[in-house]
Amino acid sequence: MPGDGTPWDHVPRADDVLLRGFEDEPALAGRSVALIDLLDRLLNGGAVLAGDVVLSVADVDLVHIDLRAVVRSVTADTPVVW
Amino acid sequence: MNAYDDAYDAHDDAYAAPDTGRLSYAYAVGRATPELEIALGPATGMDGAPLRTVAAHGLAAVVCDVPEAAYGERALRARLEDLGELEELARAHHSVVESLARGATVLPLRLATVYLDDVRVAAMLRDAGPELAALLGRLEGRVEWGVKVYADPSAAASPSAGTTRPDTPDAPAPEAPAESPGRAYLRQRRAQRTARDEAHRTAQEAVRRALAAAAEYAEDRVTHRPQQGELATGSGQNLANEAFLVARDRSEEFRAAVEEADRGLPGVRIEVTGPWAPYSFATPVRDPAPVREDAVREPADAAGGREEDSRAR
DSSP states (O other), rough: TTSSSSSTTTOOHHHHHHHHHHHHHHHGGGSOOOOOOHHHHHHHHSOOOOOEEOOOOOGGGHHHHHHHHHOOOOOSSSSOOO | OOHHHHHHHOOSSOOOOOSEEEEEEEEEEEEESHHHHHHTTOOOOOOOOOOEEEETTEEEEEEEEEHHHHHHHHHHHHHHHHHHHHHHHHHHHHHHHHHHHHHHHEEBBOOOOOEHHHHHHHHHHHHHHHHHHHHHHHTEEEEEEEEEEOOOHHHHHHHHGGGGTGGGGSOOOOTTOOHHHHHHHHHHHHHHHHHHHHHHHHHHHHHHHHHHHTTTTEEEEEEEEEOSTTTOOOSSSEEEEEEEEEGGGGGHHHHHHHHGGGTOOEEEEEEEEEEEEEGGGGOOOOOOOOOTTTTTTOHHHHHHSSSSOOTTO
């Protein structure tokens, strides 16, 4: 980000404007992001690419299922009402 | 065609992991532009490793070295099953993607996408190039916003919502004559049912309004599963958990319109999160999701037992 890093002096003007534009946005920074919102996106979203991937979550059914159990776990006595 | 291809082809079929003990963890793909290099900025990857780009065919993947001992298939599999480790990985991944997305258009990759080496990353860019380029074009200038609708009956029953409280008419007056336990039970059950029906209708209305408001500004939409379980945050029951792809410069309007949607609806809460890197829209495009057409469908459908992602792969 401009302002908090070092190598910004050489940034061309056009890029600088571009970056300042993004800077204006309130960002979802660090710990303020709820883990469950993050997992919704990182475990269900994100491009899954072919090729020689050592491991991508999408390919790991067991892990995926375990995680979903954590994320979705509903106790037996609280059925979905809606 | 280039050094990457040559190297890749030379090793085709019987390529073994180089004996370096290093793997390439990939975060995102963008166009090979100065903006992307700049967006790397001072950000660091897993365990503080420096980020770099691997470029091929006009595209560039942002990667960092990771030790095989911790990121090889066996190790990573074990780590992903530990919620604490999963959170660490997820936040580290997110922090890089977030930095990149602020300075360039990027396609976030799914968590834990690890290649044997940069040659393999370049090969991926070569093989998936046209599709990646198409996805990037679609995401340019756009951000993701999350919209969650909660029903929170305790809020509906608060004094401020008193007159709309559905069970109020059935509540016994202080001087009411004693009634039999059976009758009292039935009355109470009826009141509960009425309250629940009322809350259900209100929540349906909130979901309908929120989705309709979002559809005014959104270009695409992905439905996530309503959040429940030990990780679910916030009070009340999550009824709808949607992601919308919105032009960056319409974000404020989008947010204002959606947050407005629960006005006058007691016991309902709308939560907007973002802007996010377009995680939910980084999967291959099929037909654009019907942002408008079914925006007013019944919440029973909107909230109940659906797939994680309405554009199921």
